[in-house]
Amino acid sequence: MTKRTSAKYKIDRRMGENIWGRPKSPVNRREFGPGQHGQRRKGKMSDFGLQLRAKQKLKGYYGDLTEKQFRRIFAEAERVRGDTGENLIGLLERRLDAVVYRAKFVPTMFAARQFVNHGHVRVNGQKVNIPSYRVKEGDVIEVRNRSKQLAVLLEAVQLAERDVPDYIDADHTKMTAKFVRTPGLGDVPYPVMMEPNLVIEFYAQN
Structure with missing residues (x-):
């Protein structure tokens, strides 16, 4: 992968912001935009x-x-x-890719889309490979057995930079996650x- x-x-x-909170983001080193004129783009928007x-x-x-x-x-x-x-x-x-990311099955939102696309995820026991699939409250998302030892999965579970929000009940020993409820803006850990x-x-x- x-x-x-x-x-x-x-x-x-x-x-100009570290929108995922990743420690390696270039914005952590410099806050101006890309390109040779990036530092001059500070006018009032x-x-x-x-x-x-x-x-x-x-x-x-x-x-x-x-x-x-x-x-x-x-x-x-x-x-x-x-x-x-x-x-x-x-x-x-x-979105299924967002739930996979929130459950800490993958390190990034981009990886979540790829993870779902490659058929590593099941919803209520059924294989789903559409990242935009809409999860319902009570749905159980699980990593298929053959994928539970993937390096990307084991790496993501250990990430200290973010926690699983309370609207998702994740079990990293079984690699399952239940979508408990639909969150509001204040619930999402942006x-x-x-x-x-x-x-x-x-x-x-x-």
């Missing part, structure tokens, strides 16, 4: 710029989703009753501030 490092670090540098950045940051965090994927999720969040921002976060966290309210403003005006 290959590790994709350049893309996620490029996102960090573009945002417009409202549109702030909204666009909030959208790009949220998209980037979940494995750099395409605009089409993200807009479709946002449209669904708008249709569901309740707060659109909270709905958006809940829908993103119910290393940086996410602003779904600005994402709503962006789509309302564009």
Whole structure:
């Protein structure tokens, strides 16, 4: 299983933030953007710029989703009753790749997508290889037996940089995780501030 490092670090540098909280992020060493003019990009950002950045940051965090994927999720969040921002976060966290990442079966969100794609995951006993598969409350996600000794899995379980949130009940001895409930924004352990309210403003005006 290959590790994709350049893309996620490029996102960090573009945002100027360590959006996954990874210790090796280049933003830990320098906070300016990429390129020879990166240090000069410190002007006051417009409202549109702030909204666009909030959208790009949220998209980037979940494995750099395409605009089409993200807009479709946002449209669904708008249709569901309740707060659109909270709905958006809940829908993103119910993606199978996000649950695999949260359960600490893999070290990064990019690795989670690949892990699911390669058929290492079962949901309620059934093989699922679609990263965008939407998990329901009470669903049990497990790593298939043949994959339980993969190096990427054993490495991720030992990571001290993040904990499993309380809306997922993970058992690393059995390599299973139960999706207990759909989280709200305040429940999700983002290393940086996410602003779904600005994402709503962006789509309302564009």
